[in-house]
Amino acid sequence: MTGRVADSVAVVTGGARGIGEATARRLAEEGADVVVADVLGEQAETTAEAIAADTGRETLAVECDVGDESAVEAMAETVAERFGEVDILVNNAGIRVDPKPVTEADEESWDRIIAVNQKGVAFCTKHLIPLMTGGGDEEGGTESGATEGNGSVVNVASMGAEVARPDWAQYDSTKGAVVAMTKDMACDHAPDGVRVNAVSPGYVVTEYHLPDDPEEAREYREEQTTPSADGPGVLKRAADPREIADAVLFLASDEASFVTGTNLRVDGGVSAVGTGFDWDPA
Known part of the structure; x- marks a missing residue:
């Protein structure tokens, strides 16, 4: 990876729309080839085709439920076959469940949100970091011959990991886990030459809204x-999704070469005042 992200290969989960789409597009604009991985297969195809047409970069759409490890493993194999190696992984895929206190939340909703928001980050990192560190085949290298680690992982958390909100315990606890995993994974993979950071967005206007x-x-x-x-x-x-994408781009790029294990709050100051979305300076 040279310059910002020029000539790198980036995998963006949840890349079909919202923050993921903006991130995939922003990385491609700066010279990266991009894998758009999303459970929404047709929309991932549409997004990948649009990014390729607009930027001239190579793109690949892969349908993938990050909460299913076998699906993630298959996605990683597809990426390895196409590109040989990975330089950037953006763990953006995430879901919400209906907000409610834990006294009303059922086991099914807990299982699903943990599978996607927490396990999904772990599964994708598990199967894609080897493509950053030369573990892509039995010889210890990828198809392109890469043998040295030179990668960046950016996990998308949430300001809810640090600011209390009524009824959001399920979502916010998974994002708190992402922040904790980010720090620990940064320690685990620094010897491999892989940096691991997180961004915590505040309120971002996406298709969901x-x-x-x-x-x-x-x-x-x-x-x-x-x-x-x-x-x-x-x-x-x-925020507009592109504003979050710009923060992801920074952390993924060589310009953040001395940044690892950090959580960058991109929340318009919500966590700075510590009172959630509503703030009355009076």
């Missing part, structure tokens, strides 16, 4: 990302 009507969606996005008196955090607005 947008109305179906395109014009209404455009207006809603503009309204939410414009500062207002009752907006969230210190900056009093929500």
